[in-house]
Amino acid sequence: MAESEAILAAWDAYSDRHSDADGWPLDEVAYGWRMVQRDSETWRAFLPVRPGARQLLATAAFQLQHLSAGDIAPHWPSHLRDLNQALDRLEELRRGHAEVREARRTSGPVSQEKFIDSVAERNEEAWGYLDTWAAKGHVLLDVHAAAYKAPVRWVPTPAPTTVPARRAGRHV
Template sequence: MVESEAILAAWDAYSDKHTDAAGWPYDEVSYGWRMVQRDSETWRAFQSIRHSAHELLATAAVQLQLQLQLQHINAGDVEPRWAWQLGELTRALEQVEALQSGHVEVREARRSLPPVSQEEFVDSVAKRNEEAWGYLDTWATQGRVLLDIHAVALTAPPRILSVASAPAAAAARRQVGRRG
């Protein structure tokens, strides 16, 4: 998340410097190439958590639910927006996974055809990254909620923490051997 936040901050600084007051780029080609770089960097940064994202979301959802049900946490410590943020992260993850699956399917289907050029391959990866950027941006801007929920859960009695870790452990067992 920190890396994605840094990428977003660098993009905002670049965009502010290279666009006019209406938001139009001074040099569309350079701006476009910088967007491709931003999208690629954001995709790469998300890969470090993509395979565990479901477990992170499941654990945070259980922690939040337990906090609300058991009321062992001060009411002011639980933010009303957290449930919404978890929903947004879940939807964004589903879209990122769908884009990756589609990209893999196209690559697999092309195996029986003549090889694509390096340029076509790079273009297909850039297209996937571009389509995923908005969803990855959601993770960059909303992902901190996972840490916020966990930080509040750490103030709960130990029984809540052990129950909350069960979804992550079960999901991790399902994920063994599944990478994509």
């Protein structure tokens, strides 16, 4: 998350310096290439999180169910839903690009330019979903911290209905 936040901060700084007062790029080509770089860096920053993201979301959802209402921030459930939806879309984009890679490998040559364009297109489409993870991913840590601090809810187990028999000849 920190890496994604740094990428976004660098992008904001670049955009501020290279846009006019109305927010239009001063040099559309350079701005576009910098946007492609931002999208690529953001995709790469998410790669270490992606394999375990579904489990992180499931764990947070489970923890949320076991917290008392007073320990839950009102935005946590919606943030978890947003992260789930963003992850679903990121997985769709990843699968789509994997199909392009596979086609390139198996069905004859696909130009390097077409392949690079598919990567850039995937990254561009993914950027908003990755930004959701950068902006709201902290909810996973927040829920975990609340679950860690919450008192353990002890549910008494009923006593056994039968007493185990003692073995003959042994005294404890």
